[in-house]
Structures are given as structure tokens and as C-alpha cells.
Amino acid sequence: MIYSWKKIVKHSLPLLSVTILIEIFAGQILQGKQESLLLFPVFLISIPVINSISGNIGSVLGARLASGLHVGYITLSLKNKEMHDNLLISILIGLITYLILAIVIYFLALFGNLIEEITLIEFVAIIVFTGFLLICMVSFISVLTAFISFKRGLDPDDMVAPVVTTVGDVMGIIFLFSVIGLIGVGL
Amino acid sequence: MYAKEMVKQSLPLIIFCGLGAIVAGSTLGVMIDLLKEIPGLIVVVPAIIALRGNISTAFGSRLGSAYHLGIINSENLWNEELKQNIMGSLILSLFVSIIIGLLAYLTSFVLGVYPDPIKLISIVLIAGVISAVILNLMTIVIIYLVFKRGYDPDNITGPALATFGDIVTMVCLFGSAFLVEVVL
Numbered sequence: 117m118i119y120s121w122k123k124i125v126k127h128s129l130p131l132l133s134v135t136i137l138i139e140i141f142a143g144q145i146l147q148g149k150q151e152s153l154l155l156f157p158v159f160l161i162s163i164p165v166i167n168s169i170s171g172n173i174g175s176v177l178g179a180r181l182a183s184g185l186h187v188g189y190i191t192l193s194l195k196n197k198e199m200h201d202n203l204l205i206s207i208l209i210g211l212i213t214y215l216i217l218a219i220v221i222y223f224l225a226l227f228g229n230l231i232e233e234i235t236l237i238e239f240v241a242i243i244v245f246t247g248f249l250l251i252c253m254v255s256f257i258s259v260l261t262a263f264i265s266f267k268r269g270l271d272p273d274d275m276v277a278p279v280v281t282t283v284g285d286v287m288g289i290i291f292l293f294s295v296i297g298l299i300g301v302g303l
Numbered sequence: 304m305y306a307k308e309m310v311k312q313s314l315p316l317i318i319f320c321g322l323g324a325i326v327a328g329s330t331l332g333v334m335i336d337l338l339k340e341i342p343g344l345i346v347v348v349p350a351i352i353a354l355r356g357n358i359s360t361a362f363g364s365r366l367g368s369a370y371h372l373g374i375i376n377s378e379n380l381w382n383e384e385l386k387q388n389i390m391g392s393l394i395l396s397l398f399v400s401i402i403i404g405l406l407a408y409l410t411s412f413v414l415g416v417y418p419d420p421i422k423l424i425s426i427v428l429i430a431g432v433i434s435a436v437i438l439n440l441m442t443i444v445i446i447y448l449v450f451k452r453g454y455d456p457d458n459i460t461g462p463a464l465a466t467f468g469d470i471v472t473m474v475c476l477f478g479s480a481f482l483v484e485v486v487l
Contacts, residue, residue, distance in 0.1 A: 118374060119365070119384050124391030125398070132357055132399055139353045140406045143346035144414060150345055154335055161328035164352065164469060168324035172317045172465070180309075205309050209317060217321045224325065230332060278357065285349050 135282050142286045149293060158225040158234070159292065162243060165221065166288045169213050169247065171281040174254040177206045178276025181262040185272060192263055199259060206255045207248070214247030215240065238299065246288070246295045253291075254284045316462055323466035327352075330473035337480045343418030344480055346407040347427050348473075354399050354431065355472040356465060359438045362392045363460030366446050370456055377450035380443070393435055400431030422487050429479035434472045441467060 146153065146163070153160045180202055184190030190198050218240045225231045261279045262272040331338075331348065338345050365388055369375045374384050404424030411418050445463055449456045 117383055117387065118369070118372070119387040119391070121387050121390035121394060124365075124388065125395050128358070128361060128391075128395055129398070132354070132395070133402065135353055135357060136350050136399060136403055136406065139350035140346060140403070140410055142349040143407065144410055146345045146348065147343070147411065147414075147416065150338065153345075154339060157332045157335060160335075161325065161332045164328040164331065164473070165321055165324040167349075167352075168327075168465075168469065169317060169321050172320050172462075176313050176317070201306065202309075205306050209310055209314050212314065213317050213321055216318060217325065220322070221325060221328075224329070228329075228332070277360075281356065282353065285353065289349075 131278060135278060138282050138286060142289050145286075145289050145293070156232070156234070157230045158221065158239065159296070161225065161230070162218075162221055163289065163292070165217055166214075166243070166246060166250065166292060167281075167285045169210065169217070170250045170254045170284040170288055171277075173206050173210050173213075173251060174258045174280030174284055175277040177202060177255055178258045178262055178272060178280060181259060182266070182272035182276065185262065185266045192267060203255050203259065206258075207251050210247055210251035211244065214244045214251075218243035242292075242295050242299055245299075246291045249291045249295070250284060250288050253287055254280055257283055320462060320466045324469055327469035327473040330470070330477050334477050334480065337477070337484060341418070341422065341426070341480060341484060342416050343407050343411045343423050344426065346411060347403055347423070348476070350403045350407070351400070351427060351430060351434075351476060352469055352472055354396070354403065355434055355438065355468045358392050358395055358399075358435065359442060359464045359468050360461055362388060362439065363442050363446070363464050364457065366442065367456040367460060370446075370450065375450075377447060380447055380450070385443070389439055392439055393432070396431045396435035397428070400428045403427050403431070419487075422483055425487070426476070426480050426483045429482065430472070430476040433479065434468075434475040437471050437475070438464065438468055441471075 181190060184198060190196055222236050222239050258276055258280050261276045265272045265275040369384060404427040408418055408420040408423050445460060446456055449459050
């Protein structure tokens with residue numbers, strides 16, 4: 117027998133505990149902003165979407181970098197052209213996805229009577245700008261994690277996804293509130 | 304062209320996962336009254352989504368490796384290896400759900416919000432375990448179908464579980480918060 121439940125629990129618990137601790141921190145930011153979020157539920161709905169997109173793009177980028185490093189067409193250099201292309205395309209895919217989904221969320225919220233005092237342009241601008249900042253940060257962390265883990269002899273495939281999704285969850289919430297504050301819709 | 308190919312392959316899947324997240328987010332929108340009534344409930348949301356994502360994608364990817372190693376296949380699916388994997392994932396969910404409830408209570412307490420610890424831990428525990436059972440069953444069904452068609456499970460389980468995982472978790476959290484609020 118290869119698998120035993122004790123081994124599975126023992127191997128997963130440390131990384132999972134660290135992840136949970138950071139996610140609780142993200143949750144406390146939400147609690148601090150709870151009143152505004154309940155007044156503007158459209159942003160509450162957007163939070164899982166913002167985090168899902170950045171997590172997926174970061175993980176896909178990480179998996180591509182990992183394959184490139186394993187095969188050898190990406191080298192451990194910050195000037196690597198292949199890596200730059202991957203970064204730019206991730207940011208492009210991110211912008212398109214945030215734009216489309218922001219429009220979908222806005223009309224769903226409009227349909228559900230959850231929109232008050234915010235126009236389509238304002239909402240889309242907030243989500244796309246938040247998404248842009250988040251994707252840049254997550255892509256950067258994805259490259260960093262892939263390079264560092266590869267250099268230390270660890271498999272980037274195991275490392276990038278958990279690191280990128282956890283950091284993305286916290287930073288997504290922080291960026292969202294910063295951008296809302298910057299654009300100023302009374303939240 | 305290289306870039307075009309990359310956009311074409313990953314953009315549709317990422318948009319599809321985002322649409323799944325809108326369903327999860329809308330559940331959060333429906334929960335507004337419960338969020339108002341149960342202090343500390345919003346704190347557990349990112350943690351329980353992350354718990355679910357981590358445990359079930361790891362479960363799926365272990366089953367994928369087990370398939371490649373020849374330990375399980377569509378004729379020999381329900382064996383001791385699979386049972387150990389299910390046990391591991393359920394016990395992890397149980398453990399970590401209690402940790403999430405406790406941490407959410409303690410950090411809220413420090414920040415001057417006073418949730419009911421029993422209520423909060425029960426909500427996370429019920430939601431964590433029920434969503435684990437549902438997602439394990441879903442994983443086994445997906446894996447069985449993937450095996451039968453001879454696809455590589457590694458390409459399918461990750462995105463499928465990430466998308467359904469968020470929705471199932473949020474619906475379970477909503478149901479469990481509602482139940483606990485009514486009973487306790």
C-alpha cells in the first residue's frame with residue numbers, strides 16, 4: 117500500500133496551517149470593511165471572482181514556467197525572453213478576463229437590484245484596475261517562486277499554486293479596497 | 304503563433320472558472336442577513352474556500368498519480384488505496400475546520416469583535432466536513448469517467464475541482480450557518 121491517511125495528514129498539515137493563518141488575516145480585513153461591503157454587495161460578490169482569476173492565471177503561469185525550467189528552454193535569468201513573453205501574455209489574459217467578468221457581474225447585480233449609486237464605467241474601472249495590479253503582483257511572485265524553488269532543487273509544480281493563490285487572496289482584497297478608495301465611490 | 308495559441312488554450316477555461324466564482328460570490332450576496340447576524344462569519348470565508356481548494360486539488364492530483372502508477376483504474380477503483388485517500392482528506396478537513404473556527408474566534412476577540420465561539424466553530428466544522436464529503440464523491444465520479452475514456456486525469460481534475468469546489472463550499476457554508484443560527 118502506498119497511501120496511508122496518517123501520512124497524508126502529516127504531510128499536508130504544515131503548509132495548510134500556514135495558508136489558513138494568512139487567509140484568516142484576509143478574512144479579518146473583510147470583517148473590518150463589513151459594513152461597507154453589506155452596503156455595496158456588488159463588491160462582496162466580486163471578491164471570489166477577483167481571487168479566482170488571479171489564482172488561476174498565477175497557477176497556469178507557474179505550471180508553464182515549471183515545464184520550461186524542467187525542459188530547459190527557460191533559464192534562471194530575469195532577462196529570459198521566453199519568461200517575459202509568458203508574463204506579458206498572462207497580464208493580457210488577465211485584463212481580458214477581468215473586463216468580461218466585471219461586465220457580467222455588473223449586469224447580474226443590476227438584475228438582482230444590488231446596484232446603488234455606481235455606474236458601469238466606474239465599476240468596470242475599479243475591477244479592471246484592481247485586476248491589473250493583482251495580476252502584475254501575482255505573475256511576479258509566480259516567477260520568483262518558480263525560480264527560487266527550482267534553484268533549491270524543489271519541484272516548482274508543487275510550490276507555485278499554493279503560494280500564488282494564498283498571496284493573491286490577501287492582496288486581491290487589499291488592492292480592491294485601495295482602488296475603491298482611490299477612485300472614491302463613497303465606500 | 305505561440306502567443307495566440309496560449310491565449311486560445313487558457314482564456315476560455317479561466318473565464319469559465321470566473322463564471323463559477325460569480326455563482327460562489329452570489330451565494331455570499333444571498334448570505335448578507337446571516338453575515339449581519341453572526342459576527343465572525345465573514346472572517347472564515349477566505350479560509351474555508353482555501354481549505355477546500357487545497358485539500359481537494361491535492362486529493363485529485365494524488366488520484367491522478369495513482370492512476371499513472373497503475374494502482375487504481377476504472378475496474379479497480381474502490382480499493383484500500385482510495386479508502387486511505389478519502390480518510391486522509393476527511394480527517395484533514397475535520398482538523399483544519401476546527402483550527403479555522405478557533406483562529407477566527409481568537410483573532411476577532413483580539414480585534415474587539417466578540418463572536419460566539421461554539422456557534423462559529425460548529426458552522427465551519429459542519430460546512431467543512433459536508434463539503435469534503437460532497438467534493439470527494441464528485442472527484443471519484445470525475446476520476447471514474449476520466450479513466451473510462453482513457454483521458455489523463457491530471458488535465459481535468461484541477462480546474463474542475465477548483466470551479467465546483469468554490470460553489471459547493473459557499474453553499475455548504477450558507478446552509479450550515481442557517482442551520483446553526485436556527486438550532487443554537
